[in-house]
Amino acid sequence: MAFTPREDIEVAKAAVCEEAADLFTADAREVITRAAAAYLGPRKLTAIELLYSPRHQSDLMNSGTSAMQAVQKAASWQVRGMSVPVSERIRRLWDILDQGKAAMAEEVAAVEPEPMTPETAGALLARRDQEGDSAYIFRILCSTAAGLAEKKTWADKIDTLVKSAASATTPEALGCMDRFLGELLRPVDVLKDIIGEQPNAGEQIACLLALVTETARPTDAPPKAVLAVPFYKLMTRAPMPDSRATLAGHIVRLVAGPDKMTSKALSDEILFVVELRETLTLKGELIGGEVTQGALERRLARALSDQTIDLLMQGTRSAGERVMRAISLHTKVFGDAARAYLEQYIADLMGQPQIETKLVPEDLSVRQQIKAMGALHRALKNSQLGERPKGRMTRQVEQAQTALLDRSRLLEKLNDGTGSAAERLLRVVDLCREGAFTEGENADRARAAAQQLMKRPDFLDSYLDGAEQKGERASRLRDLQRKLAEARIV
Known part of the structure; x- marks a missing residue:
């Protein structure tokens, strides 16, 4: 289920x-919700209750300027970018509203809907003799609105609706419940009664996503949330598309909001945001579409900045380790701003004066420094950086390693070093592997040194030393052949 917010x-x-x-369509109800928010919100009313209750309609019309302000807002939105005067659209909307109000009063009077309550739901949801689909749906919607009329809080309304829906067994009845519930779930305050108090936005999203994707079970209902158990049971047994779409809207709101996704370190927060995009992608569509994508990109851009980069690099001991961590992040993050920041950060690190002396921690042995430079070289080579900067930086690492090999004479010492010829060969073979x-040049130089060592007259004897049986000697030679092949020495 993809949900895309709209202006x-x-x-x-x-x-x-x-x-x-036309006033009863889902889009029209949403316009009413937005345009009349100042009236509906404080009274804990929804657009669908207003539409199916003559009493609520009369109260709105008699409330002073509330109705006029709502009509003006809707009219101004609808004519934006058009040559139609706002005043003309306002007059047309008033005509439609007057007609709708009069027609609704007559239809409701003819139906005489009994208020829907958990106690009366079973009888009211049963079809009357010769009652067609449209007549049945209209009566149930009117009864539901009447049953909610005296409830003063969102929680009370949802509680009444969910308990009444327990008696709904047909798609038509559940569809009516879903229309109301989808709108009752819009207020932010309702969430704590549905999914409880969660420690952070990420946990809230996880709970909501399970409900949206129909993977939540009644046993997952938060025990301390007032409405959780009956709500989870209803969402488990019925499609409830309107309700799930509203919950998806809350996910988008949380993603676009300022609250942290996790209670963990910044690096974990970044990884959570990166993974969240995949989590929120259902059947190839991202919940919230471009709105969610933009919000996630902004989160990453805020997390990756001059003010936060030191936190992300905690624990690194050299410029090379910081480059590798930045490359790792670069392969995971998305969004032009975040990726561009990391690319510039890597370029700045590699552009430092005398960078060749800062690529690896100073306290490492020569062998460890060589391995660290090799790992940095591979990370740069396999990165998603541009070809030109990637080529420049890999050459810097190659030159630094060449200088280290020259300075330490590690390879030249193989012939006269301590230990047996076999031990010395295996050390360089392992480095190559x-x-x-x-x-x-550096890899070729190491392989050439290994080949030279293998030509020593004492090499084979030292390698086979201790292998008395013919089969054991053959096994050692096969093992050596395998290692040499992996190291590309032979």
Whole structure:
């Protein structure tokens, strides 16, 4: 299920009503919710309750300027970018509203809907003799609105609705419940009664996503949330598309909000945001579409900045380790701003004066320094950086390793070093197998040194020393052949 938020004007233009029946569409209800928010919100009312209750309609019309302000807002949104005067659209909306109000009063009087309560739901949800689908749905919607009329809080309304829905067994009945519930779930305050108090936005999203994707079970209901158990049971047994779409809207709101996703360190927060995009992608569509994508990109851009980069690099002991961590992040993050920041950060690190002396921690042995430079070289080579900066930086590492090999004479000492010829060979073979030497001149130099060592007259005897049986000697030679092949020495 993908849910894409829309701006006021976009919604209003999708709901240009031309007759009273148009007021009852989902888009029109959303326009009413937005345009009349100042009236509906404080009274804990929804657009669907207003539409199916003549009493609520009369109260709004008699409330002073509330109705006029709502009509003016809706009209101004609908004519934006058009040559139609706002005043003309206002007059047309008033005509439609007057017609709808009069027609609704007559229809409700004819139906005489009994208020829907958990106690009366079973009888009211049963079809009357010769009652068609449209008549049945209209009666249930009116009864539901009447049953919620005396409830003063969102929690009370949802509680009444969810308990009444327990008696709904047909798609038509559940569809009516879903229409109301989808709108009752819009207020932010409702969430704590549904999913409880969660420690952070990420935990809230996890709970909501399970409900949206129909993977939540009744046993997952937070025990301390007032409405959780009956709500989870209802969402488990029925499709409830409107309700799930509203919950998806809350996910988008949380992603776009300022609250942290986790209670963990900044590096974990970044990884959570990176993984969240995949988590929120359902059947190839990201919940919230471009709105969610933009919000996630902004989160990463805020997390990756001059003010936060030192926190992300805690524990690194050299410029090379910081480059590798930045490359690792670069392969995971998305968004032009975050990726550009890391690219510039890596370029700045590698552009420091005498960078060749800062690539690896000073307290490492020569062998460890060579391995660290090899790992840095591979990370740069396999990175998603541009080809030109990548080529420049890999050459810097190659040159630094060449200088280290020259300075330490590690390879030259193989012939006269301590230990047996076999032990000395295996040390350099293992370095080659691990990719410790940068490909090109340095790797060729190491392989040449190994081949030279293998030509020593005492090499084979030292390698086979202690292997008395013919089979054991053959096994050692096969093992050596395998290692030499992996190291690309032979």
